[in-house]
Amino acid sequence: MSVARVLWASGPVLKARPEGPFQMREAVAIGRRSLLGEVVAVSGAEITAQVYEDPTGLKPGEEVRGSGAPLGIRLGPGLLGNIFDGLLRPLSGARAARFDFAPGAKKGDALSGGAVFGRAGAQDCLVPPHLGGEVIEIAAPGPYAEDATLCRLRAQDGAVHEVSMGHFWPVRAPRPVAERLPSDEPLVTGQRILDGLFPVVLGGKAAIPGGFGTGKTVLLESLAKSCNADVIVYLGCGERGNEMAGVLSEFPGLRDPRTGRPLMERTVIIANTSNMPVAAREASIYSAVTVAEYFRDQGLHVALMADSTSRWAEALREVSGRLGELPGEGGYPAYLSSRLADFYERAAKVRTLSGRTGSVTLLSSISPPSGDFSEPVTSHSKRFVRSFWALDQKRAQARFYPAVHPLQSYSEDASELVEWWDRVFGALPARGAAPPVHEWSELRRKFLTLLDEQVRLERMARIVGKDALPARQQLTLFCAEIVNEAFLRQSAFSDVDWYASPQRLAAMMRLIGRFIALAERSLAQGMPLERITSLGVLRALQRMGEEIAEGDPGGFAALARRVEDEFRAAGETVRGS
Ligand code: ADP
Ligand code: MG
Numbered sequence: 001m002s003v004a005r006v007l008w009a010s011g012p013v014l015k016a017r018p019e020g021p022f023q024m025r026e027a028v029a030i031g032r033r034s035l036l037g038e039v040v041a042v043s044g045a046e047i048t049a050q051v052y053e054d055p056t057g058l059k060p061g062e063e064v065r066g067s068g069a070p071l072g073i074r075l076g077p078g079l080l081g082n083i084f085d086g087l088l089r090p091l092s093g094a095r096a097a098r099f100d101f102a103p104g105a106k107k108g109d110a111l112s113g114g115a116v117f118g119r120a121g122a123q124d125c126l127v128p129p130h131l132g133g134e135v136i137e138i139a140a141p142g143p144y145a146e147d148a149t150l151c152r153l154r155a156q157d158g159a160v161h162e163v164s165m166g167h168f169w170p171v172r173a174p175r176p177v178a179e180r181l182p183s184d185e186p187l188v189t190g191q192r193i194l195d196g197l198f199p200v201v202l203g204g205k206a207a208i209p210g211g212f213g214t215g216k217t218v219l220l221e222s223l224a225k226s227c228n229a230d231v232i233v234y235l236g237c238g239e240r241g242n243e244m245a246g247v248l249s250e251f252p253g254l255r256d257p258r259t260g261r262p263l264m265e266r267t268v269i270i271a272n273t274s275n276m277p278v279a280a281r282e283a284s285i286y287s288a289v290t291v292a293e294y295f296r297d298q299g300l301h302v303a304l305m306a307d308s309t310s311r312w313a314e315a316l317r318e319v320s321g322r323l324g325e326l327p328g329e330g331g332y333p334a335y336l337s338s339r340l341a342d343f344y345e346r347a348a349k350v351r352t353l354s355g356r357t358g359s360v361t362l363l364s365s366i367s368p369p370s371g372d373f374s375e376p377v378t379s380h381s382k383r384f385v386r387s388f389w390a391l392d393q394k395r396a397q398a399r400f401y402p403a404v405h406p407l408q409s410y411s412e413d414a415s416e417l418v419e420w421w422d423r424v425f426g427a428l429p430a431r432g433a434a435p436p437v438h439e440w441s442e443l444r445r446k447f448l449t450l451l452d453e454q455v456r457l458e459r460m461a462r463i464v465g466k467d468a469l470p471a472r473q474q475l476t477l478f479c480a481e482i483v484n485e486a487f488l489r490q491s492a493f494s495d496v497d498w499y500a501s502p503q504r505l506a507a508m509m510r511l512i513g514r515f516i517a518l519a520e521r522s523l524a525q526g527m528p529l530e531r532i533t534s535l536g537v538l539r540a541l542q543r544m545g546e547e548i549a550e551g552d553p554g555g556f557a558a559l560a561r562r563v564e565d566e567f568r569a570a571g572e573t574v575r576g577s
Contacts, residue, residue, distance in 0.1 A: 114353020
């Protein structure tokens with residue numbers, strides 16, 4: 001392998017004089033401590049490398065040794081349950097030493113790239129995507145190390161490849177798939193405002209911008225606990241160590257609500273806090289998405305939570321500055337946008353090389369300085385995501401959680417999910433009046449319209465006084481408040497309400513929709529507004545999230561009857577007077 005001599009070093013960047021050929025993106029080992037680095041520029045007389053470890057003490061003249069391979073990580077079953085740095089070196093515990101291997105192919109079988117040749121523990125063993133050939137040897141069942149050769153393949157050109165349960169993959173290259181698939185099912189988050197109003201599909205991408213303290217980390221952590229992905233990759237990227245400490249201390253103790261087993265068994269945590277080398281933070285986002293693709297390729301649904309892409313972009317900016325590149329908007333390099341595009345492009349629902357369905361859903365927080373969404377990272381991310389969950393300082397200050405702003409947020413995935421929700425609503429216990437065909441989209445539209453009108457009417461009410469508004473508009477304000485309080489508000493720390501299944505969400509949505517329809521009709525038929533706003537059932541509606549637990553459809557049925565009864569009784573007294 002080639003060698004170069006360090007000429008100059010500045011923070012995470014160095015220049016060296018090559019004594020042999022180097023390639024762009026080649027991984028290098030630097031100096032006596034063999035610091036990990038990556039070549040980011042080559043010219044005849046000079047190479048430039050990023051250093052992924054603390055370069056303190058590095059001196060001119062020290063050796064830079066090429067590896068002949070691009071910067072990559074070792075993928076394998078030992079990733080699950082562990083905590084790694086941005087380049088997938090273990091931070092806690094060691095990767096399990098051995099896994100029970102069960103062969104899934106036999107001598108003579110022809111295997112192509114991405115094919116499954118056995119099981120290791122609870123994971124599939126995959127032929128690396130670019131290899132393939134005839135099985136000439138396969139290991140007997142038993143415990144093996146992650147890097148032990150389990151299978152020998154003879155390729156068409158006669159070359160023999162040794163395959164183990166894990167394999168190396170360059171982080172910046174998307175892993176190949178057979179086909180990208182359209183997605184018509186949601187990543188169920190358990191948060192009503194997201195699933196109900198701003199959904200993201202399996203294989204979709206959502207950005208969560210929000211100023212300091214608006215709840216980005218709490219939201220991503222609750223999604224890690226509650227969403228319906230099979231595997232969670234949690235990337236703590238550049239946040240202060242103490243914020244990451246919450247994740248690191250809490251996750252190992254969490255139970256998986258689906259299985260009752262430790263959540264860590266299906267979680268990989270990648271931590272790159274602000275006190276760790278800045279260049280490794282830049283790489284961590286690619287490591288994380290590569291890990292996510294690796295589990296996707298086993299036919300699993302993977303959710304990647306990245307907290308936060310702003311800190312990643314800051315690392316990009318710092319390294320770019322050290323490289324002497326021309327700063328663009330906000331000091332970020334001009335390629336910020338294309339790097340974000342490359343990252344979000346890796347979200348997908350796919351048919352894997354072995355013919356199964358898997359997905360990677362990307363959920364990433366953004367921490368815009370002073371909460372200004374027009375800054376570059378937010379505005380560029382917005383071009384590439386389809387779901388945008390804007391966290392609002394005012395809502396957070398009022399302790400209204402999740403502080404997702406219903407007017408600044410949106411989802412372009414909602415139209416893909418109409419039929420999925422039709423099935424959920426269709427399975428609810430029947431009710432008297434025939435529900436609309438697409439009940440979810442109708443209710444969703446109704447709720448969004450109310451919330452939109454609320455803002456306009458509140459502005460007017462501030463000028464003329466609320467009592468000067470016509471009763472119809474006052475009712476709109478009242479109903480919007482019900483949507484906010486009874487539906488959107490949901491505490492992550494409530495034992496009952498931290499999670500809302502699609503069934504419970506649908507029952508609540510239908511109930512609120514029915515209340516609003518009856519209220520509007522009653523007002524139109526002459527019922528005084530005060531009569532509606534003083535109905536006893538309102539308190540129960542406001543509290544149903546806390547009081548009616550999962551798996552209690554009877555609770556909602558009883559409340560629905562009460563809504564009908566109280567409107568009927570109120571109607572009779574109004575007509576009787
Ligand atoms: P950020 O990551 O945006 O800086 P955090 O996620 O750390 O903000 O949230 C700050 C605080 O707000 C939390 O410590 C918690 O007290 C409160 N909080 C945030 N989200 C919720 C929620 N969904 N339910 C209840 N409290 C929340
Ligand atoms: Mg945070």
